[in-house]
Amino acid sequence: MSIRVGIVGISGFGGGEALRLIASHPSFELVYAAGESSAGSRLVDRFPGVPAKLAELLIQKWDPAALPPLDVLFASLPTGASADALARVPKDVKVVDIGGDHRYVEGWVYGLADIWPTRIEGQTRIANPGCFPAATLIPLAPLLADGLIEPGNIVMDVKTGISGAGRGGDSKFGYAESNENLIPYGLLKHVHMPEIASTIERLSGGSAAGLVFTPHLVPMTRGILATIYCRGEATTDRCLDAARRFYAERPFVRVTDKPPQTKWASGSNLAFVSYAADPERNLVIAMGVVDNLGKGAAGQAVQNANLMCGLPETAGLDGAPVWP
């Protein structure tokens, strides 16, 4: 029996990736798509390679009062736009909010599925984690759980592909200005910091007040690499061992003894984690790689929807990454 699925925010990169994953999902059937800039077009007009079965689906102007019968709604709206919009979605429709408005908001469960899968099962309102939290918290969780690092002394140097900035608009994300350029931004005050700090605190029980987080725009379309500098006396092997145990039953997290590269995850819902430690310097470097549109957005969202619906967690998500 198929599960009736909708996407709002289909014009953006997150919505487009959700479409790609849903189109080949064994149990989901896309019956509704809404988008601001593309309302009135058919899916095939915006996504020329969309499977034939979906080609003629008409993109709607978003109106929560006029939804067709739906089992699941994926929302990928700009920050600030989803709080009101989703409040009016019927209670029996399961909602995954890929946007940032409902993280750590009452009535919504934080959907960090690789770490807390059982919290998501059977829920109806899931706030998908941001792409930076996904890339940083997954490598850190095992170290925090085992007390191998100090939660109050963590420096995150994070590099993201430009699709992370969203679609359209500013000339600083134009090809000619972004290509052959590497751009640090949001120093000391990035919007994702509170979400990351809160989760570190939940994972460790300690304060994350010292957290440092520096994002950089890298001239590539997809991918995030987080290089995270921590204080602790564990060896590299001890860290790898902690992660292998922590994620032993989790299907999407790969623990490697080589530094992970962003291309390893491209187009997939995988997260790669690795570690390099030097007890003499009281240093643990944790590394995390995700595709910002996969595990960092739509892949994670489908994983959450699978858990919400009681499906196998990997349904529709077992494609290998694209290489090269």
Place this chain on the structure above:
Amino acid sequence: MSIRVGIVGISGFGGGEALRLIASHPSFELVYAAGESSAGSRLVDRFPGVPAKLAELLIQKWDPAALPPLDVLFASLPTGASADALARVPKDVKVVDIGGDHRYVEGWVYGLADIWPTRIEGQTRIANPGCFPAATLIPLAPLLADGLIEPGNIVMDVKTGISGAGRGGDSKFGYAESNENLIPYGLLKHVHMPEIASTIERLSGGSAAGLVFTPHLVPMTRGILATIYCRGEATTDRCLDAARRFYAERPFVRVTDKPPQTKWASGSNLAFVSYAADPERNLVIAMGVVDNLGKGAAGQAVQNANLMCGLPETAGLDGAPVWP
């Protein structure tokens, strides 16, 4: 019942893409992988994101005398290397040669599946077309079949991503020298010309002696766009109509009225074709877009194998393209 599949040439880009497609194919089970530079490694050592079920498969040194029981073998070997190597594969193993050694060779069927699918059904030796023939012949076939253009007066200006040059080696394919660079090469004598000319002659019954073919390396990883200048008096609509009829039942060819972009096909087995004609100038411009590793190599190969094995032609090939 699963079909036992092997890949030789797993280290290269074509072999890697075959692996990705086979890994999520509903009927194929990868039981054998061989490669020169990677022999002795496990699949996961070379492809860190490979599905867990295949992670531990050991890459063999290629030896046709020591094959396990196989139903299908995909060969993606450098030009010149497959003639001898494949002659020793047992007759009952179906072989798709992604390399160039068996095109228009006796005993091998030319596997241009979107145009001649019935020729492939039930065969045991298929020579996969090259990536440039795929990108150029698919848009031309309807025009040639309807006699809308002169087969003897065709100019092909073709642009390919750099993965088309294969893996490794020459510094001219190094990042620093290829990036921000556009390189014409092989003028008047590219190795793919005879294959293209022969097929034009088969499709049209006329001589293709005047064929001009100019490839260019474009700074991107994947994708081919062929812009083909022909002589004929048809209108744009007449050309589009010819293509829509020609490909009405074919699942992978998309006829569009907008000029196609390479990203539309990225990661898929799709081919996009479009046309712009000006009868006053006796001009028909045909355009074709494929992913050189998809329809231009491994995607086409899986499509051929599906036809050889009596499977649905689209099995394992219905994933939507990756965007952005």
Place this chain on the structure above:
Amino acid sequence: MSIRVGIVGISGFGGGEALRLIASHPSFELVYAAGESSAGSRLVDRFPGVPAKLAELLIQKWDPAALPPLDVLFASLPTGASADALARVPKDVKVVDIGGDHRYVEGWVYGLADIWPTRIEGQTRIANPGCFPAATLIPLAPLLADGLIEPGNIVMDVKTGISGAGRGGDSKFGYAESNENLIPYGLLKHVHMPEIASTIERLSGGSAAGLVFTPHLVPMTRGILATIYCRGEATTDRCLDAARRFYAERPFVRVTDKPPQTKWASGSNLAFVSYAADPERNLVIAMGVVDNLGKGAAGQAVQNANLMCGLPETAGLDGAPVWP
């Protein structure tokens, strides 16, 4: 004695490249800069690496009635914006219009300096050729002058870096959508066609009515390669010889016997031309490479200004291209 120079349109890519060239010109002194989006900023705010001597120059809102004393004004304004704006510039100020509004307009000389330098000397109003005309006409001129090709039967397949689309704005020029993408556009009706056709007719005395011109956007910042298919019976050597004679005394045109690559010209005012011919197929392929912001815009403009001012043609333009 220094020549007082101004730039209007400093915010765009053409204006920025003019700034770079003027900043190290031995005779030009930049005393005025105007721009729409950057008015009120200092030059260093927009161009952090600008030489210290220019850092504090304030960018003005453009007002032709409030110009300081100027010898030369470079205008790099959007299409349609310069006709009115430049009409009010005092007659004794020499003007080079990098934009497209004054090409083949009465009272303005068409500044194809590599072909017609003497027409430019001493003039006060020069319309700089477009980037596509520069890339196509320079390789064709020697063939047309010697009657080696038919002017009525020319097919131009042209590939340009994305800075050619100008700065800012449309998401289709955003990094994530342009990267790994190759886009044909403007088929059969590109805005540059009349300019190119007119000049072919001037150069050949024949009609260019059959001209075909197809531009493509390539995922790189700078560079144009034109691959031009012509009809004629000359050999490759005859074409090369024609070009070597035609450009024997011209400092910026390099005739090569290898197919030119866009990176060869990057950051310079050079144009590379080459040819590959096959008399048996009545075929001549002419190739041209320029940097669209160099010879295709600001480099050509400075060359024109040098000729207008009686300076050495190469003043400020003798830097070698950037490699890699």
Place this chain on the structure above:
Amino acid sequence: MSIRVGIVGISGFGGGEALRLIASHPSFELVYAAGESSAGSRLVDRFPGVPAKLAELLIQKWDPAALPPLDVLFASLPTGASADALARVPKDVKVVDIGGDHRYVEGWVYGLADIWPTRIEGQTRIANPGCFPAATLIPLAPLLADGLIEPGNIVMDVKTGISGAGRGGDSKFGYAESNENLIPYGLLKHVHMPEIASTIERLSGGSAAGLVFTPHLVPMTRGILATIYCRGEATTDRCLDAARRFYAERPFVRVTDKPPQTKWASGSNLAFVSYAADPERNLVIAMGVVDNLGKGAAGQAVQNANLMCGLPETAGLDGAPVWP
């Protein structure tokens, strides 16, 4: 009077950039070029856009016993190759070793010209700093000089364009595998660490034993950004002020209050430094941007040669960066 200059290692990226800078240097005349892979070619065969005056210069096989009369020799040889090679260069030839073999070697002066210019004046053997030391030490020097950070607790997260890996060879630097990929490497043991640590100790008088240095390969050709996490109680303004004073008289270091981007320095000898500090977290983030082939290699080398020869330090180095 011109200064006679030679380059050995002309085939590589560092040698090529030295050629570009020397070609437009007002006092240097290139009279000798040597290279391994290009010996026997003319300069124009390897560098098609080289100025006409240098086009016919024949590239020699390197032989220190057969040098022409030279005033300055720039050596850009692979690590390990220059120690022997340069020992045989006559004492009266000034040598700048762009390679790594002579850094902190007796008889050679470490050429960190922006920090210690007077040590270089009149010398005859200069070891050019590596590209990573240039990008990291220039932003740190003012903080260390003023005692604003702890020298023993510095974490450097450094990102470099791929030309930093040198020319040719390994497929992991091939376009298809490097593009859309971000690669950390050399964790905890990069070859540049001792050079950086030694210099920190010279600058601070304290131990740099805690130094952490993590390089990453970024998919771009040129550019380095160093993001450096330090411990100290200074404010952002205090750090900026320290740098402005430290570099007040130095022509190539630009202190900015915005986070610097790699494109700001592209093609130039500039270094950009900036800071973001949070006294409450005892945190100072220092940032440095250079072009790895400019300030990180050939630009710095020409600057050193200028100082060695008593020329103006900026001779031949005052070109503005290339944008976009």
